[in-house]
Amino acid sequence: MKKELAKKYNPKDFEERIYKYWNENEYFKADPNDEKEPFTIMMPPPNVTGNLHMGHALNNTIQDILIRWKRMDGYEALWLPGTDHASISTEAKVVAKIRSKGKTKEELGREKFLEEAWDWTEEYGGNIRNQLKKLGVSCDWSKERFTLDEGLSKAVEEVFIRLYEKGLIYRGNRIINWCPSCRTAISDAEVEHKDSNGKLWHIKYPVKDSDDFITIATTRPETMLGDVAVAVHPEDERYRHLIGKKVILPLVNREIPIIEDEYVDMEFGTGAVKITPAHDPNDFEIGLRHNLEQLKIMDDDAKINENGGKYSGLDRYEARKEIVKDLKEQGYLIEIEDHDHSVGHCERCSTVVEPIISKQWFVKMKPLAEPALKAYKEGKFRFIPERFGKIYVHWLENIRDWCISRQLWWGHRLPVYYCKDCDEVMVAREMPKACTKCDSNNIYQDPDTLDTWFSSALWPFSTLGWPEDTEELKYFYPTDVLVTGYDIIFFWVVRMVFSGLEHMGDIPFKNVLINGLVRDSQGRKMSKSLGNGIDPLEIIDKYGADALRFMLVTGNTPGNDMRFHMERVEASRNFANKLWNASRFVLMNLEDDIVSEEEAQKYMEEEDKWIISRVNNITKEATENMNKFELGIAAQKLYDFIWSEYCDWYIEMVKPRLYGEDENSKNTARYVLLTVLKDILKLLHPFMPFITEEIWQHLPNTDGSLIKAKWPQYQEEHNNDKAEREISFIMEAVKNIRNIRAEANVAPSKKAKVIFVTTDEEIKSILDNGRNHFANLAAASDIEIRDNKEGIGEDAMSAVVEACEIYMPLEELVDIEKEIERLEKEKERLEGELKRVNGKLSNEGFVNKAPEHIVEKEREKKKMYQEMMDKVLERLEALKSKK
C-alpha cells in the first residue's frame, strides 16, 4: 500500500516537485527513433527578455496538451522550446537602461552596447523559462534554442547568402516605413494603421508666367518642401491646358512641372496632386515613371533637413504648423477640410511612421509567395479554424517586397561588405580580405542587422540543425502543428511557409492551430498601459497550474477570443479538488492486493459494467475531439464524466459494497474503481498534468510516471448497452424519488416506502436488480414491485418514468392540492412533448423523407409519452374524485 494522498488538495505541495521529477528523468526528451512515428511542435519563441503573460499561458497550454497526448499515444513527441532575441524591443530596453546611466548607445559604441545587451539577455533570459516550467510545459529543454545563438545565426547567414545569390535579396533606394523614434526602417507588417481625424489642406500653386494657379490638396503640408511636380489626370478637362507648364512652389520658390499621370483620381480633393517622391510611396512610383528628382527633406529623427530652407531643423509637426501659417499669411492656403484617414504608427512604439526614401535591403517576395500560396491551395497544410486561411491568402496575394535591414545593433548583422574605395558590394560568409573588384583592403561590414522575423522565419528547421543535414532534421521535419495567435499570421506563419518551401523544399507544418486572445473580464485586451493584465504566475500561485490550464482550455473554441474570469479559475480548481477527493476515496478503500481482471469479471454488477462502458465511450469521444483540435470539448466531456458520472453516481452506488461483507463484490468494486480512475487520470493528464501525476504516483501497480502511460484505447468489447440502459433507468427513478422527497420535505435520513407499478417485465427486472440502489441512493425502504396499484391511496405521491409508476405513500406528509399541482404540471409537459411528436409523425414529409431510425425513435417516444400520460391522467382523476 502506497502512502496516502494529502488530506487537502494543495497544488503548491507537489507541482514544483513533480516538474523536477519529470525534468530530471528526461521524460520530455525526444530523439530520432525508427520504431516510432514522430510528432513535432516548435514552440513559438517568446521574447528572451519577456515575462510570461496570459497569451503565453494559453498558447503553451494548448501545445502541452497536444504533445503530452501524442507522447502517451505512442509518438516520439518533440516539443522544442526557445526564445527570440526580439531585436527592436530588446534594443529599446537596453537603450533605455543605458540612458538611465546618462549615456547614449552611440557614445557607448557597438561592441560595448552588445555586451550590455548580452548581459541583459542573460539576466532576464531565464525568467520566461522558469515561468513556463511553472505552467508544466513538457518541452525538450535539452534542445532549447535562441534565435541569436551560433547555430541559428549560421542558418540566418546561409539563407541571406543563398537568397542573394539567387537574386531574391537586393539592395535598393526605395520608400520604406521609417520610425523616427526607433530610428530604423520597419517592414509593412510592423506598421499599425489607425484612423485619425486629419485635415486636408488645399494649397494653390501659382502657374509660372501667368495669373493662373492650380490647387492641390494634401494631408501632410510639410512635405511640399520636397515637391518636384504636380500631377493631374490626363483626361481631366479642368487641367488639360496646364499640362507641361510649370508652377512656382510657394514658400520655396522652386519651379516644378505639371505632369499627367493616370494614378491621379479626378474625384478626390482637387484632382491635382503634389508629387513628393522621397516621402510618399505613390509619388515615388510616379517619380520613377516621369524620371523626377527624389528630394529628401527629412532627417532620421523626422526633422526638416538642409533641403528645407528656413524650416530646416524643425520637427515635422512644428514645420507643418509653420508652413501652414506662412501659406495662410501669403494667401496660398485656400481651405482646410476635415478629412478622416488612417495613419501608420510604429507597432512597437506607436510613433507616427514616416514614409521615407532610404537605401535598404529587401527580399523579393513574388517568387517566394507563389509556392507558398500554391502549397496552401493544394491543401499541404491547413488552418484551424479554416477561416484564417483567407488572411494568409490575402496577405500573400497582395505582398510587397520585404524590407529586412534594420538600423539596429541587436540582431544578426548583414553578411554584407563594402569597399570604401570603389563602393563594391560583397555578400560573403566571412569578411573578404580584399575588394573583389578593385583589390583594395579598405573594407567594412554593413552596420545594419536583420529584421527579427528573418530569423524566426527559419525556426522550424534552423532549430533542428539546418543547414547541416542532421538526423533530427530528417526525422522531425516537417512539424505537425504550429500553435499561434492570429495576430502573427503574416509576421510569422507566412514567412515560415515560404522559407520552409524555399530552403527545405517542404512545408514547415501540417496544421496551424490558431488561438485567440485572452482578454480581461470586460473584454478588453490585456495591456501594460491599461494595467489590466492578469499575471499567470499569480493565478498559478493561488489556484495551481492545473486550474489555470483547465480554465484556459475549456469554454473556448479555436481562433476565438476569451475573457478571463476568476470565477472560472475557481471552478477549475474545484474540479481538481473533486478529482483529488474522489481519488482519496478510492485509495482509502483499496487493499494491497487488487484482483485480476478475470477475477473481477466474474463478480461484476450492472453498475460496474455501466461505468466501464461509459469510460470507454468517453475515451472515444475525447480522443475524437482532440483529433479535431477541439480541446475545449474534450475537456468538457471529461469534466462531465468525472464529476457527474464517476463521482456522483458510480462512487455512491458502490459504497454499500465496499462497506459490506461480500468479499468478491468488494474486491470487484475496488478493481473497477481503480481501473476507471486510472483511465480518468490518463485522459485528463494532458490537461491537468500535475494533479494527475501526483495521484498516479500514489496508486498501486503504477510503475513510473503517468507520462509514460499508454493513452486509453476504445475497446468494442467494453461497450455494454444493456448496462447503460439499466443504470440510466435506475438513475431516472432515483432522481424522481429524490424529487418527491424534496418536495414533500422528507428528511434525507428518513426512510420511505417506495412502490413501483409496472407490467413491463424488463423494467421489473431492472428494478429488482436495482433494489440496493434505491435503498442506498434514495433512502427507500420496503421496496415493492408489482403490476397493479390496488390499495395505493391518495395519501401517496407519485411520478412516472417510462412505463413505470412510482408511488411513495407518505400519509400525513402528502398535500393533495400540491400533488395535483405537480401532476398537472407533468401533464402539461407531456402534452407538449406529445404535441411535438404527433406533429412530426402526422407529417407525411417527415415519415417519408426522414431517415428510418429517426422516425423510429419518434415512434418510440410517442409510445412512451402516451403511456406516461395515461398514467398521469388516471392518477389525477383518482385524486380529484377523492377530494
Next chain:
RNA sequence: GGGCGCGUAGCUCAGCUGGGAGAGCAUCUGCCUUACAAGCAGGAGGUCACAGGUUCAAGUCCUGUCGCGCCCACCA
C-alpha cells in the same frame, strides 16, 4: 473601400458535419450524510438579435437588417 468574427438562461460562454436547448458562476429550497461545504440533493430561469428563404426538420445552412468587436488597404 475590402474581409472576418460575435449576438444562446441574470453573468461568462459551449453547442463539430441540421433530427428532443447545455455548462460554470449567480439565484431559490433542504442538507456540515466519515472522499469532497472548493461539497451533496432538489428547483427556478431561454420566442437561441431581428426578418425572410432552403428543408419533412434550422440555434445549426442561405440572403438581408440591426448592434458590438477585430483585421486588411499606397483614401494625395
